[in-house]
Amino acid sequence: MSLSNLAVTCADPALLAQAEELALRLQLPLAQPGEQHQLLLRCSSRGLELLKLDDPNMTGSVRVDFTSGAAVFRRQQTGKELLLKAVGCKGRAKPAVIDATGGLGRDSFLLATAGCQVHLFEQEPVIAALLADGLARARLYPETMNIAARIQLTVGDAVTFLRALQVRNEQVEVIYLDPMFPERRKSALVKKELQLLQLLATADPSADQLLLSAALSVGNRVVIKRPVRAPYLADLRPSHSILGTNIRFDVHLRTRVNLTAANDTSG
């Protein structure tokens, strides 16, 4: 019996070719009968799911589903979301947003629901595969197809893209960052998802600092999601913050960033 960390699995013969293609693309083994794996990426008619089998506290699966459950509730509550306020989505203003930290795409989907065009980046290939699968299914449902059509997913490091914009001297309206932060929300479901996400993508403050610096160099508005009592990312004071019960959005506006930089060098 072999034990490896993550493998692709598929019990449905009709989806086997898809599973093999995925395994090849992600350079993961295809699970064989009798093998044990800590994590499985399962292809089924429900879509792509990530399962952790060796920890009783984390049983169940994580998949990206924009068509039911909490996603539908959030979709119907868009007016109440602080995120929309933070990115400046109000009335007829529907700014284009670069979501540089895609994750499971919940925030991007909310922004797209409110009418924003969203270009989202996810650098962790397995998370990106879950996200691509969820978006593909959302494009098939009448209630979500127009929303999903406003979202473009790029698999890769957002810093590379933002640096290329900087070289070309291009500015973008809004850049949204939601870097990994340990144990920041209380809901059991989110906790399980977050725990699984953290197995694939861990918090990396120095990488986040690079990301923020790349974002500030090209974004007219940079919005950062933080736990409500967390320090500012890279200790950089934002133009203003929008406070929720558990989370906070720090908003850096270009003029204010320039002023702050000028103040910093003079003092």
Ligand SMILES: C[S@@+](CC[C@H](N)C(=O)[O-])C[C@H]1O[C@@H](n2cnc3c(N)ncnc32)[C@H](O)[C@@H]1O
């Ligand atoms: C906390 S999650 C984001 C959750 C997301 N806002 C949502 O609504 O589901 C952070 C994600 O950002 C990704 N990430 C971090 N730095 C990145 C970068 N420079 N480029 C692309 N993705 C990045 C991580 O792999 C992780 O999946």
